[in-house]
Amino acid sequence: MLGPRAEAGVWRLDAGVVKAVAGVAARPVLLVPGEHVLTMSVALPLPSHARRLAALPFAIEDRIADRPDVPHLALGAQQAGGGWLAGAVDRDLMATWVAHVAEAGIADAAIMPDALALPVPEAGRWNVRREADGRILVRTPDGAGFAAREALFVALWTAAGKPACDEVEEGGEALPIALDLRQGDYARPRQGLSRTGRRVAIVAVAGLVAHGAIAAADTVALRSVAAKRGAELAQLLATAAPGRYAGADPREAALVAAELLPAGGNAPPGTLLPLLSRTSSALAPFGGAVTIRSMQFDEAGRSLRLDVELADPAARGNIVNALRSAGLTGRFDGASLVVGGAA
Incomplete structure (x- = not known):
């Protein structure tokens, strides 16, 4: 706790x-x-x-x-x-x-x-x-x-x-x-998380990626995803760490939640946050051509699975190349884009 x-x-x-x-x-x-x-x-x-x-x-x-x-x-x-x-x-x-x-x-x-x-x-x-x-x-x-x-x-x-x-x-x-x-x-000291806190970390992943995607794509669907994640994250932070965060910015709330991750836990911030930041930056040039509907973080595989819609399916190769240029691995699995942290 x-x-x-x-x-x-x-x-x-x-x-x-x-x-x-x-x-x-x-x-x-x-x-x-x-x-x-x-x-x-x-x-x-x-x-x-x-x-x-x-x-x-x-x-x-x-x-x-x-x-x-x-x-x-x-x-x-x-x-x-x-x-x-x-x-x-x-x-x-x-x-x-x-x-x-x-x-x-x-x-x-x-x-x-x-x-x-x-x-x-x-x-x-x-x-x-x-x-x-x-x-x-x-x-x-x-x-x-x-x-x-x-x-x-x-x-x-x-x-x-x-x-x-x-x-x-x-x-x-x-x-x-x-x-x-x-x-x-x-840096501020890290503390262990309760089960609720682990849920906070999972929501933080979605909140950060969704917020970064909104900056690039600016679509109604992505705004909806971020709003839901942001509201849920703020509520969970209030339960897991009362007084730790009192704002309403989804990105800042997600960063605060990530700071609560235990250094020896299953999702170390040193892997999680750089992966989120680099993924968002790599996808930014594609703007509205990429719509992210949902996202999951695979703690064991240290990878992100993004459920995406592409305005041009032929852009898949360019997306994978952009991820590789950012030092990431990327592959499409059906309608999902799987991003890893080591190219």
């Missing part, structure tokens, strides 16, 4: 002390001083999350003072302009933050720079917030952000061409987690 989880609230690290603050988030999150995290938007035109992570150190090596293998690197959400939000932070400091959340009883909380709590502004503008301690939080149009005292803020603002600034107050909407620094060596 799952142990106790932190409620989906917001905490702030203030002078080494974790304090609860007003606000809600889809899952628990600790806001840390943005002065200590270099955030940036990075162009990573690669088809899978694993490949983007592998390329990240090389993409940012000219933006950091250290070698790219020295700081802890984290990859966040893709921004409207196409770039990916990334962060770099000192490893010792990251370890200290992880220890703080554990001591505060919120060991599963995400960790995010506080400047990213501000919304992304319009092009050519900055969103800013002056904190009670005199710090100024800034969010820039590329999705990145920083924090600085007034003198440094003025210098940076001047160097940027004095963009128009909009002062942002703390709102009542759920805080999106644009960049969770809890990755790699500092």
Whole structure:
């Protein structure tokens, strides 16, 4: 069974002390001083999350003072302009933050720079917030952000061409987690699942694939599949892990459910999530030519079975070739497309 989880609230690290603050988030999150995290938007035109992570150190090596293998690197959400939000932070400091959340009883909380709590502004503008301690939080149009005292803020603002600034107050909407620094060596701890939790993981598979397919195909049928999976997943998460997720985004709910998978279980996230991501990316170029009606994950065979309809049956060969180019295996079994993780 799952142990106790932190409620989906917001905490702030203030002078080494974790304090609860007003606000809600889809899952628990600790806001840390943005002065200590270099955030940036990075162009990573690669088809899978694993490949983007592998390329990240090389993409940012000219933006950091250290070698790219020295700081802890984290990859966040893709921004409207196409770039990916990334962060770099000192490893010792990251370890200290992880220890703080554990001591505060919120060991599963995400960790995010506080400047990213501000919304992304319009092009050519900055969103800013002056904190009670005199710090100024800034969010820039590329999705990145920083924090600085007034003198440094003025210098940076001047160097940027004095963009128009909009002062942002703390709102009542759920805080999106644009960049969770809890990755790699500092990832949130995994816990075992009950039978209900195993069901959550199965639904998570369907939710992720369906959501990815919708982005490519945008069909009524696929929207129906995703809506059903998303609603079922949210309900099961509430039962299996109360307080773990309070949002309504099927993709984020599926990722949270996947984090609950035991490291030694039958469907390790290291196999499951990359397979889902790579499959979705490989099928994206086919758009509305491929309709996914249902999907199953074979835990023993580490493969996906997708019940598909093709606008052009002759496209089967191209689909298999696209999967192979993405490092996957693919074959058609009747009306089903079977995708494996090793080409």
